[in-house]
Amino acid sequence: MSRTTSPESVSGAADSAAVEIPPAVDLSTTLAGVPFPNPIFTASGCAAAGRELNAFFEVSDLGAVVTKSVMRDPRLGRATPRMAETPSGMLNSIGLQGPGIAAFLENDLPWLVEHEARAVVSIAGGSVDEYAELARTLRGAPGIALVEVNISCPNVADRGQVFACSATAAADVIRAVREELTGGSQPPVFAKLSPDVTDIVEIAASVVEAGADGLSLINTLLGMVIDPETLRPALAGITGGLSGPAIRPVALRCVYQVHAALPQIPILGMGGVRTGEDALAFLAAGASAVSVGTAVFGDPGAPMRIIEELADALQVRGMSAVSEAIAAAHRPAGTPLRGAGAAGAPVGELV
């Protein structure tokens, strides 16, 4: 299938029916037992809470909307400049500007539910207690498919050391969140890990031990741009998070390594996904679903395009389901693509 693009084709709300999936391809996937109609999600911080993107396509057509990390209190974030373009990427230093959890639950989550989107709610905190309080506030809130815990935040109690860079601190956060979200009706908890660590498998194992149901891989890499005129850091925050295709090989490496070490743990993969082929590479490395982040900034219709491209990419390889592609890179060389994986246990469900 190829999308017919007339010179004036419009990707607007009225055009959302134009998403064409070959009927032979089953795009559905599951993460920690939660079903999703397709594996293409937005990425936290790259889709706000879904409203703006709904002008370009129906948010219900996404696998899920991953909302911008919300903290306990409203925040205005950092000074500007907050952004610098880099080769095949960008740096950002926003400082988690946001409405706070109360306004999020009052305005944003109900909007997503009303628009039939599956919501992955990302939370962020400056202390273990703040994460626990956020998780407690989410208890029983309707319409949360998963909770993603953004642990790439400075730990106020440890001189600003980032939680995600310490196996112990990362585990403390996840344990606290997990304790607040126990019980059958509570959503699974995913820990979002930073690649800026010596051994990401060690951190992954630590948060899984602490109760994480799955992992989101990866957050941005810390980077810097120097303004050529002032010879000062280009960002007001001095350093920023690097995202975009520039980080894709790092992200794929992280997904691959973690899946190899913890094959039963479901992974939401992300980092520089721009095309359906990119998404397929993440599935092959071991992800069960894929977030599209920075690509949305340059191409607001990217998630729908990528869903179509992924379906095409599976079909041209003779594959009929997303499940056949998951972890394909871990199979012995020469394993046929078609039919693989589907017969085995679904990733993320303990056997």
Next chain:
Amino acid sequence: MAADPNGQGEAVTQVAGQALALPKPVQLRSAQVLRVVRDGAYTRIAVHAPAIVDAAKPGQFVAFAVGGPASGLLLRRAFSIARIGPAGTIEVVVAPVGPGTRWLTQRVAGDRVDIVGPLGRAFPLPVAAERGHGPRALLVGGGYGAAPLFALAGSLHARGCDITMALGAASADKLYGVPEARRIADRTAFATEDGSVGVTGRVTAAFDPLLSDIDLVYACGPMAMLAAVARLAKAAGVPSHIAVEEAMACGIGVCMTCVLPVRPRGTHGAAGVRMVRACTEGPVFPGDAVQFDLIGKPPPVVTASPASPVPDTFEAPI
């Protein structure tokens, strides 16, 4: 004109409605470039984009993908809409300052570009009046920031406004739209820093003497110029509406990079300041709401919860 589909008499309602609604942009993945014209230091690019033209109003902007599908330049470049119509065309004015804008100025008629628009909020317009009985409007442009003022001038003329245009730039080649200003405005004032056209110095020097006969100010250009315009307008007791130029990653309201400190009407002190998106809450703001002295400084730590999805408090008196 296409920019004013609601006709006369609905301006105030229309402004109030805009303040509450999110923009409804569309993405045209393959819009045809119709015309590429060098104009001094700038390049004017006209694109066939009927779906954008239908909704566009002066002050809104469009965002172009640059570099082609495999480009390492991921982010769009935003340009205010310089001309709306006729026949489904929009025109933007591009200054080739980096690899992305250079790529754009190298397009030729017949090429295809990916554009998103219309984005942001338009200039609010006064209630229509008989010709010559509308407010006396001053339109101030800095460099190619003057681009959106010509479509605005058309809408203001239709509402009976008397129009003064003041344009400034570093040098004559960077002074955009002089012939058009002479054609469309009731009076003009020009300033260049090298003195090659008009008054020598900043544009503020060109229009300051005229402010006593002005009821309403509009401006678009560099932030330092906008700060000066807003300050002078406030001192003269005249409302101003300024369109800001901010670096944007997305242009559609999701990335939170293009924010600037704004104090909604009726609030006081640091506690009222919000960091609002230039792309969706702006790019047009009341001049006295933007806290120019706080740009680039760390925002206050604690604040009231920002309204969601967009504040409705940026309406200014006309």
